[in-house]
Amino acid sequence: MxxxxxxxxxxxxxxxxxxxxxxxxxxxxxxxxxxxxxxxxxxxxxxxxxxxxxxxxxxxxxLRDRMLPPIGFLESEAIAIFLACQSLQYFGSLPFEESSNSALRKFYHYLPADVKEQIGRLKDKVVIWNPRRSMPSEDLGTLLKAVMTRSVVTIRYRSSEQGDSCRDIQPIGLYASNGYWYCPAYCFLRKTYRLFRADRIESAALNPAVPFREDVDRRTVFDWEASEKEQMEQTTFVVRLTPRGVVKLEPNGRFEGQVQRLADGSGEIRMSIPVNDLSFYCDMIWEIGEDATIVEPEQAVTGMKEKIERMRSLYA
Incomplete structure (x- = not known):
């Protein structure tokens, strides 16, 4: 040889x-x-x-990450990869930002000239808007690595209600919504599951000293709080939507499968939610403005009326 x-x-x-x-x-x-x-x-x-x-x-x-063997892509697959990367460009932070940019440069370098030209024509022609929210990509990367390597993370977290705190968490996953990154995780301090907004994490480091929990690892971003919610006091949340309100609210993952379209294009939401989450859901409906009307519970209706009066007083 x-x-x-x-x-x-x-x-x-x-x-x-x-x-x-x-x-x-x-x-x-x-x-x-x-x-x-x-x-x-x-x-x-x-x-x-x-x-x-x-x-x-x-x-x-x-010394660093292992190198993968060469992979052959069809032209259509190459274009799909670039469109996928394009969809992330308006995120202020990504958990793999530096690596994705490096991989894309390598990938683009070896494409045939005609495919490069086709992809180049897509610049500023296909855009997927997303609110830009900035946070340290290193901390996002640590959370992602914890999920991949089955690790616990020690974080310093800034809460609007409880101030700064240091706690150990076992991340279940990451998801993005409205420009923000969220990390559902098991909190060893509170001994229950919590949802952490990633931009409020001031520091994050893997902590091998804390034992990894297999039961936590079996959960996903889709069911991480299912059993806990079932044990919480529930209330029926009903909202009427104009046709434009239906269009505005349907992309919201919190209401996936809950918007019932009516014959005239309007819609209605009727769902059971934890009482403790009521203000959170009301805030999302508030963003829809006049295209959404909360019907019940009465507590939510009263809260919206009070918010309207506070807004009115600002312009009195």
Whole structure:
């Protein structure tokens, strides 16, 4: 086997494994340990990110992320990837911002000239608007890494009601809504599930000292609070919508499947929600303005009337 071919195969083997020893590589390639050691040194000098680990259980490991093998894409798939990235450009922060930009540059570099031209024509032609909210992308990245590596995170959290606090959480996932990133997680301090708004997290660091909980890991961003909500006091939330109100509210994930369209294009929402979440839902309806009217519960109707009076007084 030629040395160049052997070096390429060495890179692929190291990519596939978390760590590897010289003796393992020598046996696999049928080479002497001295030759394999020399090859590993040559790879390092060429910029392949490996480092040696001394002592028992040592060997060679990748210094950074493992490299994936080449993947062939159809032209339509390449365009789809760029459109997917385009849809994220108006987020103020992403949990993988630096890596996504780097990957996109590499990907674009090797495209045929005619495909580059087609994709270039999409710039400023296809835009997916999203409110821009900024926060440290490093903290978002830490939350995402915790989900992928099954880890607990220690955060410093800024709450509008309780001020700053330091707590350990086990993130269930991440989702974005109206430009904000949210992290449903199990809070070890409160011993229950909480929803954290990511821009209020002032610092985040993985904490291997806190045991990972398998029962928490089985939850998703779709069902993380289902059992807790069932135990809360419920109320029936009813809202009437104009046709324009239906269009405004249907994209809101909180009301997915809850908007009933009527024959004239208007709509109605009738759903059961926890009493503690009532003000949260009322705030979302307030944003729809005159195209939505809360019918019940009476507590919500009274709250909206009081809010209207406070607004009226500002313009008196």
């Amino acid at each position: 030629q040395k160049s071919q052997r070096l390429i195969e060495l890179m692929m083997v190291i990519n596939m494994k978390k760590n590897v020893t010289v003796s393992e590589l020598a046996e696999e390639f049928g080479m002497s340990p001295r030759t394999i050691t020399r090859d590993l040194r040559d790879l390092s000098e060429l910029g392949f990110p490996i480092y040696s680990v001394q002592g028992r259980g040592g060997g060679y490991r990748l």
